[in-house]
Amino acid sequence: MTPESAPPRTTVGRPGATSHAEIEQAAFDLFTDRGFDQTTMGDIADAVGVGRRTLFRYFPSKNDIPWGQFDRTLEAFRLILDQAPRDIALHEAVHRSVVTFNAFPDDARPPHRDRMRLILSTPSLQAHSVLRYADWRRVIVEFVARRTGQDPTDALPRTVGHVSLALALSAYESWLEQQSSSITTLLDEAMAELRWYLK
Amino acid sequence: MTPESAPPRTTVGRPGATSHAEIEQAAFDLFTDRGFDQTTMGDIADAVGVGRRTLFRYFPSKNDIPWGQFDRTLEAFRLILDQAPRDIALHEAVHRSVVTFNAFPDDARPPHRDRMRLILSTPSLQAHSVLRYADWRRVIVEFVARRTGQDPTDALPRTVGHVSLALALSAYESWLEQQSSSITTLLDEAMAELRWYLK
DNA sequence: ACATTAATGGCACTCAGCGCCACAATGCAA
DNA sequence: TTGCATTGTGGCGCTGAGTGCCATTAATGT
Structure with a gap:
């Protein structure tokens, strides 16, 4: 294309x-x-x-433009998910993969943080990004569907896709505010917050 | 305005x-x-x-245009949340409020389902809706911040806001596909799926 | 040389959105 | 009744994204 x-x-x-x-x-x-x-x-x-x-x-x-060649990195994401061990829980496999996927190389140009800051702080880009997020979610949805033997259109994979994106976005927003923590830590924390919230 | x-x-x-x-x-x-x-x-x-x-x-x-006067319904959402009983868990209060908020009157014009179908199936509207979702999330974030004595910019309220939206969107997508279930049921199911996913 | 291939970039167009402003339609006060 | 303040209308003209069309350019291969 x-x-x-x-x-x-x-x-x-x-x-x-x-x-x-x-x-x-x-x-x-x-x-x-x-x-x-x-x-x-x-x-x-x-x-x-x-x-x-x-x-x-x-x-x-x-x-x-600010998203660059995001579709290419999604293929890497797909590979990361597929390489997740079979003996860990589904949520663990997804979570670890998300963490790995977001461990961007330090020499990315433009710098990963600057790029995300631009995207998440510009309204028109925030809006447009939904279409990118949909692609990202689809990768997760298809993975979950495969692992659970369900259809990608079923409710569970879809819910996992949406929730995973929610956690990632929450972590990224924190990341942009406090430059101290790593995105890995913040993704872990978001998951912990969700668990605390659900009691 | x-x-x-x-x-x-x-x-x-x-x-x-x-x-x-x-x-x-x-x-x-x-x-x-x-x-x-x-x-x-x-x-x-x-x-x-x-x-x-x-x-x-x-x-x-x-x-x-397809969103109509959404900002007005958000004030109703705020009221619903505030009326949630103090003695139930936070996630229960939020979940019940979301259910109540989405129990739209049957005589809404245009019909709620048609409106949501248009929004969720038109790419440019999907994108634009993020800005509306942000307003919706803010209502939840402020509620959670109040109930937990935290700041609206803290991580927990933000994560709850994102996750709540994720569940709602997942439920709505199911709702548009299978016309049998009510949105209430589907919101319950999305929550159940999340709990199952987290083990 | 000459055909083939693949990219460039100019031109003209549609449409969203906005600033500006003259104008229309109401209530109210003298 | 006349004038005035108020408030919404809508035309005009502009910017800027995005698109279709197509002649042109720069490479390769024969």
Whole structure:
């Protein structure tokens, strides 16, 4: 779908004028400088040195830029879940996988925390992110369905998907406020809070 | 904020040309007829017999129309929570309140199920709804903070808010698929599923 | 050279949303 | 009755996202 989603098997034809990473970086600089809403696609195109029309071939919308190539990381998430040991409880398998998935490399560009801060503090991005979250949930839903022998449309997998996202979002919001704790710790704490809440 | 958010204390000045309810109804007819994305604000304005510009004085955006006057129902939600007995567990108080809040009157126009189906099956509305969900969560967060003597920015209230929304969304999705069960039953089941999941 | 392939980017269009402002329709006061 | 303050209407024109169309460009392969 996106130009780079599959590794370029041929080098035939005109080469791309830019890359997802380059656009992401240039856009992020503008976003942090003058704000997301105050940055137009034209601004970004100028910064990259490319036509506005071309930008839309790399990212389907302006809202998609801060998420980068999230669909690719989801495949990693799928693998992490599948590698979870069979002898631990379902909630344990999911929880550990979520923790592993969110243990981002420190050298991520743009930095993971800055990216999440932008997403979670910009209303239009908060809204758009639901569509990304849905993809993320689907990975969990399918995993739970497989492990429990249920259908992905059944109630249990769906509920687990929603609740897992809820815990992750709660942890991320805490993470952005208090820079002291790690996201791993905060995910653990969110789970503990849920258990306390349910008595 | 919205023209009718406060009961019109004075009858001075030019009377309104339409109402939230009328716009909602006309828009909903068009949405079901040709689809949400295929309906422009101009179409709705024509159907109501009013200027396009006027529509934006009743609803801040096209995405807000299907939600109607949700902010008003949130005040009812707040009251429901406050009336919860002091001697039951926190999670019980929240759960019962959510059930009560979602026991919509049968004669709601447009019908509650149709409205939710539109919202939950239209991507742009799904996205926009996050902002509404945030308001809904805030009501729960503030309640939990009050009952536990914590701050609304603390982790526990926030986690409860997110998880409560997760359960509600899961129940609603089931509700739209299988028309047999009541939303009350499905909310109960979602809670039961969560308990089963956590072992 | 020349065909093929694949990406670029300009142009023109639709539509949401907003600022501005002249104007219309009401109540009230003189 | 006349004027005035008040409040909503709606037209105009703009910005900016997103899209379809398509000529152009830059590479490879024969």
